[in-house]
Amino acid sequence: MNTPALRITLVSETFPPEINGVANTLGRLSDGLRQRGHRVEIVRPRQPGEKPFKDDQDLLLCRGWGLPGYPGLQWGEVSMHKLLRRWRRHRPDVLYIATEGPLGLSALRAARRLGIAVVSGFHTNFPQYSGQYGLGLLARLLTHYLRWFHRRTATTLVPSQSQRLELQRRGFERLALMARGVDACLFNPCRRSPALRDSWGLGPNDIAVLHVGRLAAEKNLALLHPCFEALQKAYPQQRLRLVVVGDGPLRATLERQLPEAVFCGAQRGEVLAEHYACGDLFLFPSLTETFGNVVLEAMASGLAVVAYDEAAAAQHIRHGHSGALAMPADQAGFIDAACWLLEEQETLRRVRLNARQHASRQGWPAIVEQFETHLHDACLAMASGRQTASSSLAIKPGSSAPHG
Template identity: 35%
Template sequence: MRIAIFTDTYAPEINGVAKTLLSLTSYLEKNQVDFRVFAPDGKTSVPSVPQIERFMSLPFLLYPECRIALPNLLHIKQSLDEFNPTLIHIATPLNLGLYGLHYGKKHHIPMVASYHTHFDDYLHYYHIPFLQKWFWMYMSWFHRPFHKVYVPSESTKAKLLAMSIHDQIELWGRGVNHILFNPNKRENEIREKYKIKQKKIILYVGRIAPEKDIDIVMNTFEALPKRCREDAHLLIVGDGPLLKTMSNHRSEHITFTGFLEGEVLANAYASSDLFLFPSSTETFGNVVLEAMSSGLPIIGANVGGVKHLITHGENGFLCTARDVCSFAEHTMQMLENDQLRTNFGVRARQFALTQSWEEIFARLILSYEDVITMTKQQFSA
């Protein structure tokens, strides 16, 4: 098996798609499966790796973590001719994905796609909803030639089926690093670094952007009863277009850390008391699973991929999307009941331990093999 992966975002970029693809390629390398990744360059320069081919790019307007590549098409063709892929996996539908689609169709190579981001929802947040019709027309055209389309959650599958994007849509879940994201990482370093004096820490991790409903995070904290708010600290981890503006509103009860990763991020999770994540645009919710693995109870929106991770009343609470009263009520309930918070955290960790990358990627490889076999049978018939 030789897999060519086309994506418009890849490590060291920090987002769910890039992290997922890095985990995938690490698994392929570990299991000696040949692969090539065709990806844009990024803001951060990285050492050259033979399996990763990068191209000049510009940031994508709606989502700067995805970049519009300016690929050398002759170079890509020569590289693909030499690699001779048995399967093409296209993760994003921009420039590089379009060329991968063209090459696969021309050379009759089995192709699969994965759908990661609800860009149609983003259009509302950026005040251009009139583009939705054209977006779905393009997505329908783009995905038509693939043998399978992978999605991270049942709600995403239902959405794509309703939009008639494809009739072969398969779940490709997500895992988490249980060793890195671990309740045992709890320590006082985070409190000391950010001078946090309050007893309880409410944590948000994610992009500081409109489509993440970051305004609901702030409004929820402000809507808490005074007794809760005075005893709590809101720790906001992440970068994004609204960070500079929002971080100007300094408070002894609110801290913006900017981007964190690795052990520092793991410590921030484990050293907090609950995870507040109101985003209603998620196809999955990787940070929710990281928080659960760290032993945190979750307060999330009852919509999109997040609702499949939270069992209401067992490891967290599901709230009506963008309903500040609902989020504030359940946050207050969690803050004021230590035993409830502890029990939910234990169950959250137990659930996260069932989400193994090894099993998820093993099933994906079997699906790849199924597509390759099915294509061979079609052409030999």
């Protein structure tokens, strides 16, 4: 479907070159929208070390402050009045608000004041994160706030069916599914590097057990140690090496727990793709994902993924065919699934091939087109609402005007 060119504003506390799933998704969506002829404005915090420059029509930088315990992540802050002045001069047709912090709230209030259509995204499961940190009361308060926030937007886009069902149970409304894609040219088994594997101490027939992601408590990384130990015990004749790609507040703790593992730090672009392609088995123990982009990236790179049966894994992995799944929170089942993949060489080869074939069909262009449709529909609904309101206020022919 061809849609008219729109002026679209994306509001987010995180954006490339920051490394996380939200930033990656927004970078892909903004690039794709521009390629389809739309004008895209980005409203985000100034990133650490970023030089100040005069804002233009396509970029508004605001003040940000760091999140405690999360180096490199921050909240953004901008006054509603600044947004009102800007959008009165250069009015967007529609906003997409990706984060619900102070920046997103100011944007929502300004858009409602000006009658601009708003679509929101549920990218991060903050209530579950709070639960992981033992903040049960905060989790309940966050759920109330997020429900209030998203009810004030035309549509809330969620990345997985499991997330949609969870939010419906919590009273969220007007939810629409919009999955994620993967660049199967970038994330590709052909990037496998014998030199990189050699630097990990692995030969052609050895097994690299890979994990990629932010090293933080909500990612359930305590499971990496017992899972890798179980693999070593089950296959003592097989040379195995655990390789961890990423950074975060738990890195020092994990390095103490896993002294023989290789810690590669945060990687991006082609270097990240090379690290993926040098792996064989991918462990993804997280239970708090709204999607989990790394699952598709690992599959596209030809890895056999072990994950819990939810979010991206539930959507894209057929157990025993293109990966291995365990029931959520079943630690023993997760470990058994990992061990099963290494039982026979042919099993691992077949699963890796099937994973690559499936992921290679999950490109970004179709996701961008779906996103475009949601934004266009929100514009039409807003215009229809204004027209209805205008008609209801009009004086019908032959009727008398109200007095006073």
